[in-house]
Amino acid sequence: MADIEYSDWGYAYPSTSRPALSNVTLSLDPSQFTLVIGESGSGKSTLTRAINGLVPHFTGGRIAGRLRVAGHDPVEMGPSRMALHVGMVFQDPEAQFVLDTVEDEVAFALENAAVPRDEMRRRVAETLDALGIGSLRRRALHTLSGGEQQRVAIASALVLRPSVLVLDEPTSQLDPATAAEVLDLLTDLNRAGLAIVLVEHRLERVLPYVSRIVVVANGSAVAGSPQAALATAAIAPPIVELARAIGLDPLPLTPADAAHMLGARVRATLPSAFRRAAHTPGAEVLRLRGVRAGYGDALVLRDIDFSVREGEIVALIGRNGQGKTTLLRTIMGLLKPVAGDVRVGGESVLGWDTSAISRRVAYLPQNPNALLYADTVADELNITRRNHGLPALDAGEVDRWLGRLRLAGLAGAFPRDLSVGERERVAIGAVTVTRPLLLLLDEPTRGLDYAAKRALADLLNEWRNDGCAALVVSHDVEFIAGCADRVVALEQGRIVADGLPAEVLTGDPVFTPQIAQAFPGAGWITVDDALAGLCVSSLSHQEEAKAAKAVHSAL
Helix, strand or coil: CEEEEEEEEEECCCCCCCCEEEEEEEEECCEEEEEEECCCCHHHHHHHHHHCCHHHHHCEEEEEEEEECCCCCHHHHHHHHCCCCCCCCCCHHHHCCCCCCCCHHHHHHHHHCCCCCHHHHHHHHHHHHHHCCCCCCCCHHHHCCCCHHHHHHHHHHHHCCCCEEECCEEEEEEEEHHHHHHHHHHHHHHCCCCCCEEEEHHHHHHHHHHHEEEECCEEEEEEEEEEHHHHHCCCCCCCHHHHCCCCCCCCCCCHHEEEEEEEEEEEEHHHCCCCHHHCCCEEEEEEEEEEEEECCEEEEEEEEEEEECCCEEEEECCCCCCCCCHHHHHHHHCCCCCEEEEEEEEEEECCCEEEEEECCCEECCCCCHHHHHCCHHHHHHHHHHHCCCCCCCHHHHHHHHHHCCCCCCCCCCEEEEEEEHHHHHHHHHHHHHCCEEEEEEEEECCCCCCCHHHHHHHHHHHHCCCCEEEEEEEECCHHHHHHHCHHHHHHEEEEEEEEEEEHHCCCCCCCCHHHHCCCCCCCCCCCHHHHHEEEEEECHHHHHHHHHHHHHCCC
């Protein structure tokens, strides 16, 4: 197992005087499952990509101090040689693939390392079987589900038999059940002797699995136990946020922990005594009637019938491969339905060009890079406005718009040099800067930290209050719980649920928010719901005061 030692280590990107990270001194225990957390742009990826030499070999810049991985110097060896010791898995598995089939993709790294053919065949078979995807070896990569693709990406990294596996948000495009399968797999690999270093924003998914957390903030990185790290970290999942608000110590890390700790201390109000305020939508903006669509002979959407109204945020949920993105593509005219009708603003758009539909509907696809081609962030916003015949924003308006997106100071930045989360927000800004009547957002929280997601939810609420409608495809249960007015669930291309978030999310064990898991039957799905509804009993005077203050603030 490989020790990872940072000694007074630091890094500065090219053409910058201020280092991204400095004076980092920490040791990552290879026997532990290590989680790296921090706000978007804090330096998490910089810290972890240095482990195999991607920083500075692919980025340029200046290194200070010392980093050793299993005794090796990543700067001296470079990524190609470090790949024998450190496997890297990035957020988007498709972006890593270079060949067409599973077997060829996994064998590619061995071919580059000049591994003999017989040994190559044996290693590929062993690795695929170990990850439970041996039956997929001859499948085309584009036919795999998100979870299957992520396993292939992990196999491609593990086939070289590294001692460290570094993963950058590997569950960001996966539904909760598939994400749990990938995390279970990583836990098994760690127990078998592989050091795991994981970067992740959705802490609610990963905390049950990790034994150590590295917090990256303000140019530094500090390691500690999960409870110690989260006690003061700027980001925290809902259960920890609730526990900190009412002064629980030690912090619970899972809904089950919270339920156990709070069961003897608090009494929840009856479900009938607490209801979230319902939002009243306006006229119908989008209507799908009997829509069927697919690819070739494979039917994906089956008799889809639902609507979205002015001033309404509708979340579309479902496991990977159930037809959510296909539905958005059908609305935009990128995929022609074989039956049914799609109406926008009361008018059928069947047969319309996508460019014509785009004048009424803004669409953010899963990959934000597909929308980024200007030289600066400000240009991205103004190109969209120019394409819609609108006047350009002046510098002050650009700064105010970027401030709402938590992109202050980046107006002149080259978009593709930004972090994944920052690029996502630039793309969101580019499609929403025209204030369209309907937004289609496909996984808009990918790469966003909790603060950025709250900012996005606030922005959606502002547009909703102005009469805009939004259809949001997301696996991010906590984001949906906090901003959706309605939730529609897809399963095998059919709508199986359509209702209020508290009804649909608590009725699906895969998509149940943390607060609902901790307080089943209370009708609560967010921290604010719980703080507003909790009745404190048998707390110490100090705890009682903290809880009362938190409840009062929430009200």
